[in-house]
Amino acid sequence: MACDGSSMVAAWLGVAEVIRAHRDELVRLDREIGDGDHGENLRRGFDVVAERLAAMDAATPGAVLKSVATTLISTVGGAAGPLFGTALLRAAKALGDRATLDGTAVAEALAASSEGVIARGRAEIGDKTMVDALVPAAKAAESAAQRGDSASGVLAEAARAATRGAHDTVELVARKGRASYLGPRSAGHLDPGARSTELILTSLAASAGSLGEGS
Amino acid sequence: MACDGSSMVAAWLGVAEVIRAHRDELVRLDREIGDGDHGENLRRGFDVVAERLAAMDAATPGAVLKSVATTLISTVGGAAGPLFGTALLRAAKALGDRATLDGTAVAEALAASSEGVIARGRAEIGDKTMVDALVPAAKAAESAAQRGDSASGVLAEAARAATRGAHDTVELVARKGRASYLGPRSAGHLDPGARSTELILTSLAASAGSLGEGS
């Protein structure tokens, strides 16, 4: 099966399920160094995403991403809503109206996403935010694509890098977002936004892998 | 030493000390079945009583009681302020301007006190209030006076009866005052006003005893 619009829909339905399963964990992580709503914010948003995707007509991967993006922007709120929304809007724009995706397209989408998040949130790598998962993911995707990996291969590399990046936020002191108010007390905790970024990419990679390779 | 105005002052200074010493106990008793202020109300009032008595010129026992009464009325508040105030106003009235007290005078004063409290508070014996200490005290005083006991002997009998009466409130269900809201749940607790009545009479009896007999 190709990495096309309908497999993109299936992949994001999978993400919605993963978010629901990890809602409490994300709430707990955010309670530790934020305000305890990250899991609930994403749960609320992805419930609507799942509803809308289920009712969606066949579309290009870019159109699917755009729909997910606007839904998240209008339902998630908080810092994560606009940031994930921007990430996906930029990814959608990067993909244009391609009907199927190869590894290069995936890498380009991820690069656009991470640039978008940085432009909106003005966080740098090391600030203990989702940027610490997303930037390594985009970089790993680029290398994999240059090596000629397929879409699912590129996504798998990106997910692995996001996992490492998220894990590495544990020891960081937050300098952006709500956790920054904690100063040094923020160290020793996993950043919730980095964790949810990891979850999303891992779920997407798993879907791509099980769905088989694109062109 | 005679049971005169100045021994009356000394006796009430003693009461003020006893109340201070038992403040926390009375707060605790009132917290169990009331609103937890009885000890603090009496502490506040008797602190002023002690101040004013210390500055008081020689006076009759009745005048001393009247001063204590008006001080309590204007400082204690709550149910206990007006009730103890009325009790002492009535006692003062019963004593008139006698210079010293005998057993009969003490008994008459206690009878007037208990009638006054009943008239003001409309509680009957068995309602789990200070009446359950005061009425038996007045009755015991009457018998002792009829037997010809001295002022201190009459007070000692009254204090013993008050102690028994207070103790007997434990098993009662309150029908007057704040504890009545508890209904059956009020049983099993000592009534704070009965306990303070017992403390006051016991302290007065002790002072009378150590001060020696009146005429």
Next chain:
Amino acid sequence: MKKIINDPAAVVTEALYGMAQAHPELRVQHTDPAYIVRADAPIPDRVAIVSGGGSGHEPLHGGFVGPGMLTAACPGPVFTSPTPDQVQAAVAAAHGGAGVLLLVKNYTGDVLNFETAAELIEAEGIDVRTVVIDDDVAVRDSLFTAGRRGVAGTLLVEKIVGAAAEAGADLDTCERLARKVVDSVRSMGLALAPCTVPHSGEPSFVLAEDEIEIGIGIHGEPGRERTRIAPAQDLVRTLLTPVLEDLPFTAGDRVLLFTNSMGGTPLIELYLAHGSAVALLNERGFLVERSLVGPYVTSLEMQGISLTLLRLDDELAELWDAPVSTPALRWGR
């Protein structure tokens, strides 16, 4: 006990000092005998409406002193009725020559102290009347008890009678109106968590993690029963059912619904409960014509709510709507 206080014995005095700083439109006597009076009192030929009671229920009563409501209030120590001296002093500051109406919540201490005060005031040749408020249906009234307690309904009595006095009603009229409101108002409350009185330092009662007290009094006195916490709509039904039965209210009645916080319950929960109560009353055919929602008759930081229902007619609705200008209640003009 964690509280923003200095000396537990000085809490009321120091709070009154702060109130004086915040409200130059009031005259606040913060030391003994403490009272709060409108700065423009005494107002010649206007009936003086005076209330009072233990402190710890703020804004009741001092926060309701001002044009269109109380002329003066006497704050006792925390949860302890004021003394006759305080009432006398307040009346002396408030009395404009047209008589005084004392509004007293039905607690033994309050009734006795105001009774003594009334005698002394009368002896000064002032026409004084007393109306006792007992709106709490949680406690059954009977000759063999201290009777029903005065709780949140007190605010409604003070507002409505205050409006009448402001408009120049005479003492008879004010007294009649007070009795009319008392006859038409019923309340019931519940608590989720206790309060701690500063001079005691211990919580007034202890509830388990999932336990609530139904029929709580405003001093933490217990009520009808302890039950499990339940969804808001069930709690609202539990409070409203005895309220509706007691008067009784009947379908078609025009009512004012007052959703009150015991102090520590946040406004978001109050509004939620209020919406739930309105929905239930609508279902049963009542016309909820006026609403009040807020922490107005509190028990320090106690968590919980009370619901108060007043049967309205044109006279009461008009007096309710009349302008009022106090620290805690303000509208109109």
Next chain:
Amino acid sequence: MKKIINDPAAVVTEALYGMAQAHPELRVQHTDPAYIVRADAPIPDRVAIVSGGGSGHEPLHGGFVGPGMLTAACPGPVFTSPTPDQVQAAVAAAHGGAGVLLLVKNYTGDVLNFETAAELIEAEGIDVRTVVIDDDVAVRDSLFTAGRRGVAGTLLVEKIVGAAAEAGADLDTCERLARKVVDSVRSMGLALAPCTVPHSGEPSFVLAEDEIEIGIGIHGEPGRERTRIAPAQDLVRTLLTPVLEDLPFTAGDRVLLFTNSMGGTPLIELYLAHGSAVALLNERGFLVERSLVGPYVTSLEMQGISLTLLRLDDELAELWDAPVSTPALRWGR
């Protein structure tokens, strides 16, 4: 978690429904996209003042909608900023043709969502300006952080700009005034006990029996340090010292002092703290010309207070005194 709610996910919707019942003078859209707007909006040729933020801070912001203050407010989920859709919907209901001023508390989520909204609103051809409020001195401002938080000072911005808009000031003037208030106001708070967010079910932090958090944020974010509970006058000094140093305020300044409850602290303690703060400010030579005391910018049932100081001049004092008629703040006229 013991709360008067039904479904944790429906708290805001249900509370807004109750608010609608209690306040017929407002138009409350209680379902998504939720917003609250004056019933008489849009008002032709009047600048629309729109604010919003996470719920759980009631009465902020919805309780400040009405003549003389906000034209509209957007309540997000509890402690979560509203979405751009909500802001757009509120602006559509509020805009009278003279432009829109968005008042935003400085949190990443609020700033980003209002930023997106502003782009969309501008694309509709509406003149829209944004002023970000960051009065909390507990958090040090720096290029490498999210910056200072917007807390209780927000109320003062909303009141003063709302008064100007009501009087017909144009958008430039409203924007200038908002920046002037932001430049002149500083706050700091402390907590004695945490709050619990309904969807989380766990307290936002844990303090020992005698511990307090100095510099707390209004979502339970930590501040400068944890210390032992101390007498009220010491706590007041701990809060006021950094506030006075930050602007800095200087002796002789005319100031407005706002003593705010975090939600669960009773009014009696608030007044006590207020009195203590006034005394300290007087001592240091400040002129406390205006006071506000109450639970206005809260964090659900959190126990604690914040102190806010605004430097006054004639312009600000006059706008502060101007009539206001909202559910939570009302005076004048």
